[in-house]
Amino acid sequence: MSRRNPFVTAAAVAVYAFLYIPLIVVAIFSFNDSRLNAEWVGFTLKWYRQLLENDAMLQAATNSLIIATCAAIVAGVLGTLAGVALHRFRQKWLTALVLGPVAMPDILIGVSLLLTFMLMNISLGMMSIILAHVTFCIGFVAMAVQSRMAGMDDTLLEAARDLGASPWQSFRLITLPLLMPGIVAGMMMAFTLSIDDFVVTFFTAGVGSSTLPLEIYSMVKIAVTPEVNAISTLLMLLTLVLITVLSRFSPQTLRS
Amino acid sequence: MSRFQEKGARFLLTLPPAAYLLLFFLLPGLMMLLASFRFPGDYGGLAPWYYLEEGSLTFDLTLENWARLFESTLYLQLLLKSLLFALLTTAVCALLAYPLALTIAASPKRHRELLILLVILPFWSNFLVRIYAWMIIFSPQGALTEGLNQITALLGLEPVNLMFSSVAVITCLVYVHLPFMVLPLYANLEKHDPALLDAAQDLGASRAQRFWKVTWPLSLPGLYAGAVLVFIPTLGIFAIPDLLGGTNGIMIGNVIKQQFVESRDWPFGSVLSLVLTGITLLLVVIAGRLGRTPGALT
Numbered sequence: 133m134s135r136r137n138p139f140v141t142a143a144a145v146a147v148y149a150f151l152y153i154p155l156i157v158v159a160i161f162s163f164n165d166s167r168l169n170a171e172w173v174g175f176t177l178k179w180y181r182q183l184l185e186n187d188a189m190l191q192a193a194t195n196s197l198i199i200a201t202c203a204a205i206v207a208g209v210l211g212t213l214a215g216v217a218l219h220r221f222r223q224k225w226l227t228a229l230v231l232g233p234v235a236m237p238d239i240l241i242g243v244s245l246l247l248t249f250m251l252m253n254i255s256l257g258m259m260s261i262i263l264a265h266v267t268f269c270i271g272f273v274a275m276a277v278q279s280r281m282a283g284m285d286d287t288l289l290e291a292a293r294d295l296g297a298s299p300w301q302s303f304r305l306i307t308l309p310l311l312m313p314g315i316v317a318g319m320m321m322a323f324t325l326s327i328d329d330f331v332v333t334f335f336t337a338g339v340g341s342s343t344l345p346l347e348i349y350s351m352v353k354i355a356v357t358p359e360v361n362a363i364s365t366l367l368m369l370l371t372l373v374l375i376t377v378l379s380r381f382s383p384q385t386l387r388s
Numbered sequence: 389m390s391r392f393q394e395k396g397a398r399f400l401l402t403l404p405p406a407a408y409l410l411l412f413f414l415l416p417g418l419m420m421l422l423a424s425f426r427f428p429g430d431y432g433g434l435a436p437w438y439y440l441e442e443g444s445l446t447f448d449l450t451l452e453n454w455a456r457l458f459e460s461t462l463y464l465q466l467l468l469k470s471l472l473f474a475l476l477t478t479a480v481c482a483l484l485a486y487p488l489a490l491t492i493a494a495s496p497k498r499h500r501e502l503l504i505l506l507v508i509l510p511f512w513s514n515f516l517v518r519i520y521a522w523m524i525i526f527s528p529q530g531a532l533t534e535g536l537n538q539i540t541a542l543l544g545l546e547p548v549n550l551m552f553s554s555v556a557v558i559t560c561l562v563y564v565h566l567p568f569m570v571l572p573l574y575a576n577l578e579k580h581d582p583a584l585l586d587a588a589q590d591l592g593a594s595r596a597q598r599f600w601k602v603t604w605p606l607s608l609p610g611l612y613a614g615a616v617l618v619f620i621p622t623l624g625i626f627a628i629p630d631l632l633g634g635t636n637g638i639m640i641g642n643v644i645k646q647q648f649v650e651s652r653d654w655p656f657g658s659v660l661s662l663v664l665t666g667i668t669l670l671l672v673v674i675a676g677r678l679g680r681t682p683g684a685l686t
Contacts, residue, residue, distance in 0.1 A: 151507065
């Protein structure tokens with residue numbers, strides 16, 4: 133399509149503005165020397181300083197990092213196995229099981245796990261949050277690994293077999309290294325999804341296991357304060373860094 | 389590989405993820421189904437669903453929770469309203485995504501990657517941050533509300549307050565879900581053969597005709613895929629109505645959350661969740677059908 137319509141292009145520019153203006157507003161007001169997010173008074177870093185003195189927020193940030201790391205590792209292992217299995221055996225039931233949590237609205241995963249954890253006597257805390265996050269992260273790792281498998285040259289495996297490699301050897305020495313970019317991309321996606329998750333965490337967190345999104349939610353519920361702008365801006369920066377690294381590894385994973 | 393080894397590999401690869409998801413995805417679904425027929429516990433949670441008395445087993449299950457759904461029109465109205473909100477969100481998303489996807493598909497190949505990344509980037513910032521941004525924009529002291537009220541004052545109308553309104557909820561729903569519409573639509577538009585438009589032009593088709601007779605019908609599969617990706621998560625959302633909707637803007641997700649967290653009536657919460665699950669599954673099946681329409685370009 134070579135002909136471009138100026139009205140369509142103008143509309144596209146307007147939609148880009150719609151996507152970015154809200155986030156830019158948040159970032160700008162994080163440096164504003166006023167309690168109200170309404171007009172510009174002067175530049176300050178005091179909201180960031182206040183954030184550093186907020187123990188609850190720091191604890192929540194630590195919790196979020198621990199949870200996201202654990203969830204990414206467990207989902208990385210299970211998702212890689214699932215991705216290879218999906219590519220090799222193409223079982224319909226496994227596809228439904230792995231992609232189900234990706235397709236379902238978050239709230240359903242959250243409440244059904246809350247119910248299950250209570251009935252299984254699993255107390256709500258960091259552990260239950262990690263278990264819940266792994267559930268929806270497996271699918272994303274599996275998709276990243278599967279798309280990597282699909283682009284793999286099968287003759288390499290045949291060559292390895294001809295040269296006398298056992299199935300385990302050919303998996304460890306050929307399949308796994310070739311899959312690595314997909315696995316890393318999937319795990320980073322899992323990490324990002326876990327650290328950003330609000331809904332599933334909301335239902336599966338207990339006392340003393342607050343995460344950053346939960347902390348932001350309880351602050352926002354009470355009042356709109358520039359401290360929230362500051363933590364939001366920091367989170368945006370973190371995501372930007374993660375995305376830049378992720379796009380180096382596997383640009384196609386971002387789109388899936 | 390011998391047949392034995394092949395079986396072993398299949399078992400080792402499939403078992404761990406399958407077992408995990410059976411335990412933490414399928415089982416919770418079944419537990420919820422059972423819970424929808426159980427009585428609520430005295431202090432929230434669930435009452436026992438069977439009793440062993442003098443060696444005989446009695447089940448304590450009920451249809452009451454399901455009956456409650458139809459007792460008043462309250463919940464059906466709420467469901468209808470949520471479907472309407474999701475439909476509106478999907479329509480607005482399609483309206484905004486179309487020119488964007490067209491522009492990206494028409495731009496030089498080397499720019500497309502970056503333009504698409506720019507669509508996805510805001511989506512990766514935290515969900516609550518994106519809602520919070522709209523809380524600032526719609527706040528009564530904000531520039532938008534003040535500007536609007538200067539216009540309404542000139543026209544002699546009542547001042548408006550956008551915060552805690554359906555407009556605020558739908559704007560934010562659109563904002564959060566827009567990338568889900570842009571991506572499949574772009575993936576579709578990008579594959580259109582430019583020769584088709586050239587042929588249409590050679591045959592004397594106007595710009596509008598070229599769009600409605602060539603581009604539009606070919607883009608429908610992409611539009612359907614985007615619609616499903618926007619509609620399903622929108623339907624289950626609770627944080628956006630919670631923070632931006634006030635009492636008028638609540639959706640089915642808010643009531644589910646309320647049943648599980650505040651009133652702790654898990655059986656009825658399960659009923660509402662299962663209704664939402666049913667609608668989701670139905671939509672996934674319909675989407676699967678549409679995706680397989682003969683002649684569809686995917």
